[in-house]
Amino acid sequence: MSAKNHHGIFDTKRAKLLAIKYKLDLYNENAYLHTGKYITYNDVLFIVDNLWNDHIEHFTPLPIICSLDEYYNLYRHYNNL
Numbered sequence: 001m002s003a004k005n006h007h008g009i010f011d012t013k014r015a016k017l018l019a020i021k022y023k024l025d026l027y028n029e030n031a032y033l034h035t036g037k038y039i040t041y042n043d044v045l046f047i048v049d050n051l052w053n054d055h056i057e058h059f060t061p062l063p064i065i066c067s068l069d070e071y072y073n074l075y076r077h078y079n080n081l
Contacts, residue, residue, distance in 0.1 A: 011038035018044045022051065022063055052078040 009029045010016040016026070019039075024047060025031040034043045051063035056078055066074070 005038065007038075009039050010044075011036070011040050015039055015041040015044050018048065022048055049078070 005011070007013055007016045008026060009032075010019065010026075018041065019026055022044075024044065029039060032039045032043045033046065034040065048063065051060075052074060054060045055063060056075065062071075
């Protein structure tokens with residue numbers, strides 16, 4: 001019996017779901033900065049963090065559609081980093 005990765009280029013379901021939430025590329029591993037065989041949650045989180053930082057500092061479009069409460073929570077979180 002062989003073990004298969006059912007998450008494509010991602011090493012965990014958590015990493016893939018975060019990429020899906022932010023509409024990141026699910027098939028091109030070259031779109032991510034990584035060193036291992038698979039894209040990790042931290043690799044995806046690095047991109048998400050940068051999307052939010054760009055939004056806050058340079059007024060780029062929102063990385064995701066979210067409720068006003070969720071936006072304020074995310075804004076406070078990334079504005080305090």
